[in-house]
Structure formats: structure tokens, C-alpha cells
Amino acid sequence: MTTYTPAETASLSGFSIDTLRYYEREGILPAVARTAGGHRAYSDAELGLLEFLKCLRETGMPVERLRRYGQLCQRDDTVPERIALLEEHAETVQKQLDEVLAQQQRLSEKLEWYRSLG
Amino acid sequence: MTTYTPAETASLSGFSIDTLRYYEREGILPAVARTAGGHRAYSDAELGLLEFLKCLRETGMPVERLRRYGQLCQRDDTVPERIALLEEHAETVQKQLDEVLAQQQRLSEKLEWYRSLG
DNA sequence: GTGCAACCTGGAGTGCACTCCAGGTCAAGT
DNA sequence: ACTTGACCTGGAGTGCACTCCAGGTTGCAC
Numbered sequence: 001m002t003t004y005t006p007a008e009t010a011s012l013s014g015f016s017i018d019t020l021r022y023y024e025r026e027g028i029l030p031a032v033a034r035t036a037g038g039h040r041a042y043s044d045a046e047l048g049l050l051e052f053l054k055c056l057r058e059t060g061m062p063v064e065r066l067r068r069y070g071q072l073c074q075r076d077d078t079v080p081e082r083i084a085l086l087e088e089h090a091e092t093v094q095k096q097l098d099e100v101l102a103q104q105q106r107l108s109e110k111l112e113w114y115r116s117l118g
Numbered sequence: 119m120t121t122y123t124p125a126e127t128a129s130l131s132g133f134s135i136d137t138l139r140y141y142e143r144e145g146i147l148p149a150v151a152r153t154a155g156g157h158r159a160y161s162d163a164e165l166g167l168l169e170f171l172k173c174l175r176e177t178g179m180p181v182e183r184l185r186r187y188g189q190l191c192q193r194d195d196t197v198p199e200r201i202a203l204l205e206e207h208a209e210t211v212q213k214q215l216d217e218v219l220a221q222q223q224r225l226s227e228k229l230e231w232y233r234s235l236g
Numbered sequence: 237g238t239g240c241a242a243c244c245t246g247g248a249g250t251g252c253a254c255t256c257c258a259g260g261t262c263a264a265g266t
Numbered sequence: 267a268c269t270t271g272a273c274c275t276g277g278a279g280t281g282c283a284c285t286c287c288a289g290g291t292t293g294c295a296c
Contacts, residue, residue: 005272005273006272006273007272007273016254016255017272017273018254018255018256019253019254019255021274021275022253022254022255035262035263036262037261037262037263037273037274038261038262038273038274039261039262039263039272039273039274040273040274052224052228055221055224055225055228056225057253058217058218058221059218059221059222059225062252062253063252063253063254079232079235079236080236082232083229083232083233083236086225086228086229086232087229089225090222090225090226090229093218093222093225094222096218097215097218097219097222099176100176100177100211100214100215100218101215103173103176103177104177104208104211104212104215106170106173107173107174107177107204107207107208107211108208110170110173110204111201111204111205111208114197114200114201114204115201117197118197118198118201123242123243124242124243125242125243134284134285135242135243136284136285136286137283137284137285139244139245140283140284140285153292153293154292155243155244155291155292155293156243156244156291156292157242157243157244157291157292157293158243158244175283180282180283181282181283181284
């Protein structure tokens, strides 16, 4: 079973080491395994979770929802809840996206208008 | 020349009254005209600017850049600078959008995978 | 002319998501 | 063995963009 140091985990997941500790404190990650000396040793499972959490964060999921998802992942009979959570999030993402696309349109119209002045 | 009370301006622009005052303090809006009693009276020009500022904010432009844009709008020989600023912003928006679209894809793949378990 | 909502000011407080710090421990190369 | 860098903890600090507050003034409706 491969494990990863904090630095490796940070670089592979895209979260900073401080953020990894923060997520653990916040109960988003389960308590991470330790070496004899007390250093964290992240597993492949945690890496996978972290990569997906990164996706959730980058699509704007707030940390509180992240915690809910992370906790659901600690039990394997929670797939329906995870689906529900992700479906709801997907909907939110779609709405945000539609909003931004509309504003992007306005922005490019404004630019066109400015260019027509020159 | 129509003018608007703070409450009207807030409801038309989508910013709160507190945010309108904050933007004025921050130099994003020019000093707004006042009635005899000292109450703000927003003009159509300010309304128009605010509506566009809303578009810029909702596409993630930071307040510091907003200030730059607002200040450029106080002089009418700054159209090239405004174009440059908006082109740069449009590029940033496009990048963010591409990012989110990619993550949205991952999200829907994950959902598909979860659904396939049931 | 009185009530009451909307407005004013300067300044303090909030929420979110980290990020940094001090003071100490652990691990790997030489 | 010793150095050096990565890691540990609890807790404080940061940055952004507002948002709220106290204590007072204005202005319309009755």
C-alpha cells in the first residue's frame, strides 16, 4: 500500500499542506494515518478523495458541503446521499455557469461598442 | 435629468446601499451628487456604470480593478485603456470558464460512475 | 407638527477559506 | 553524530468584499 508524505500529497492534490491540515481539522478528511514519528502518511484513497474535493472546491462548493461529502465517503452505504449532494451541486454549477455566460456576453458587447468608438 | 434615491439605485443595480457607499468611499464611483439635505441622488450615468460594474463583479473582477475601471470612466479620453482593461478581463473570464467547464465534466463523470453502482 | 421610514457619518464587525507563526520533533544524507 | 529540511501542534493573522452599528438628520404622510 503506497503512502504519500504531506509534501507529495500537496503537490499531487493541488492543496497546500496547510490546507490539508485544515481539512483534517475541519473533518473533511478522516484522521490521516501517521508514521511512527507522528508524520502524516496519506493513502491512495485519500489522494483520490482529495483530487475530487479539488474539483468540488474549484466549482465553488463551500467548505461546509465539502465536509458533508467527505464524511459521506467514510461510509460505503451512503452512495445515494452522495449522488443527491453531487446532483444538487451540479445544478448550482450549471446556474452559475449560465450566469457567467450571460455576463460574458454583456462584456463582449460592451467591448464591441467601445471598439466601434475608435 | 432623472435621479434615483439610494434605495432605488440599490434595487436597480443589484448592489446593496451599503455596497454603493463602500464603492464611493473606495473611489470606484465618483462622488455622488447630493440633495439639499445631504442625501445621495444617483444619476442615469451612475446607474449605467453600476449596472456594468455588476457585470464585472459577477464575472469575478476584483474590487481593485473595478476601481481602475470606474476611474477611467471619469474621463472620456480613456477609451483605449478601458478596452485594454476589459480585454484582459475577458481573457481571465474565458480561462476561468474553461476551468469550470472541465471540472463540470469531471463532476458529471463521477455522478455517472456513482449511478452505475446502484 | 409629529411620526416614522429612509438617509447620513465614521468606524467596527463579519464570514469565508485559508495562511502563517513560534517553538519544537523527526528523518535522511554525509 | 550532526546538519538540514520536512514535519508536528495550537493558535493567531490575513485578505477580500462587504455588512452592520450607533447616534444623529431629513423628508414625506397624516
